[in-house]
Amino acid sequence: MSVDVTAEGLLEAFVRYMAYERNASEQTLVGYRGDLEAYIAYCRERLGEEFAPSAGDLDLVRGWLSGMMDRGGKASSVARRLSSAKSWYRYLVKVGYLSSSPIVSLKAPRQERPLPAYVPTSELERILEPVESPSLREVRDRLVVATLYECGLRRSELAALRTIDVDLERRSLKVVGKGDKERIVPFGISLAQMMQQWSEIRDREFGGSDSFFLTLKGKPMKGSDVYSIVRAQLASVPNLARRGAHTLRHSFATDMLNSGADLLKLKELMGHSSVATTVQYTHTSFRQLQQVYHAHPRAQNNTTIMDIRIQALHFDATEQLKEFIRKKLDKLNRFADDIQAAEVLLKVVKPEVSENKEASVKLLISGNDLFVDKVADTFEEAIDLCVDVLKRGLEKRKEAHK
CATH class of the missing domain: 1.10.443.10 (Intergrase catalytic core)
Structure with a gap:
């Protein structure tokens, strides 16, 4: 029986191998197929002719990944597609089609891990x-x-x-x-x-x-x-x-x-x-951190350390913005000594208007959580507005407990 050595034929052989010999899930197979079909299409367009994988494809893979990054693709998506390509080339080496993989040393773009979602x-x-x-x-x-x-x-x-x-x-x-x-x-x-x-x-x-x-x-x-x-x-x-x-x-x-x-x-x-x-998969247990912190004799009368969790929807928040948020929220410890955590959600609500940056902040406090969301021209402004509202809420809470 003749072996189909076209790019599509090698892709199909790889998918069968992953299904029957590696027991990959249907979801994983769909991901591999979609990623590699996109790669093959890119190579054909760039070369202007039929594409056959070879040991000299490093520049092709780099160009494919760079194009995704230039179009605003997420680092996590680019990393996943590189992983699919590496798996395919490893398979081609395994079956003897290639003597070596051209991308074995190619590294994925550094990606920031988003804070995993958690349901209280x-x-x-x-x-x-x-x-x-x-x-x-x-x-x-x-x-x-x-x-x-x-x-x-x-x-x-x-x-x-x-x-x-x-x-x-x-x-x-x-x-x-x-x-x-x-x-x-x-x-x-x-x-x-x-x-x-x-x-x-x-x-x-x-x-x-x-x-x-x-x-x-x-x-x-x-x-x-x-x-x-x-x-x-x-x-x-x-x-x-x-x-x-x-x-x-x-x-x-x-x-x-x-x-x-x-x-x-x-x-x-x-x-x-x-x-x-x-x-x-796990949050660092804030309760465990508190236990370790309060074990120190000098920490017995100090206020709790606030666990600040920041999530950005559909974009990557800069470290500068995150640091701004942390500094602003840390100041709320002056108004209450039992704030356990702050959950911050950032999103762009209406791209076509100027005031489209929404910040939501939820303070987790013993017995009574506080929540506020504000929209402004910038996330920094929105956070400032949220902090002002939370300050007033904490001050009222403090007065009520006197």
């Missing part, structure tokens, strides 16, 4: 509050959120759960994660009761099912269905930059650490191959 426990408790005479949709959607949050699953893992994977007696899930790796995830009595309720309603409506979670039409659920459910359920949570299933997975990890969970055990629960990945 109080908001999750509100969302999961039981309702009287719930519909099938309400029972299922609450259970989807609860399972993602209490078990730390990926959306693809939840969608793939089979009825036989759910052991209500032992209160455990058998989860198949990335690379077809299996793990056992325990859960509590409350979640077991919710699962039992869903199982009974589901079976009455659709009969027995191999898939544990179903759509409202009785079909097995997909990852995209899970995303839509979670996004709708988290719509009412204020000041949340991202509202997908991964936000709940991150919230699971953060709350586990805040409750004293061991990082290595958490790694196993989340199905990570490396503890370094687990660390990236």
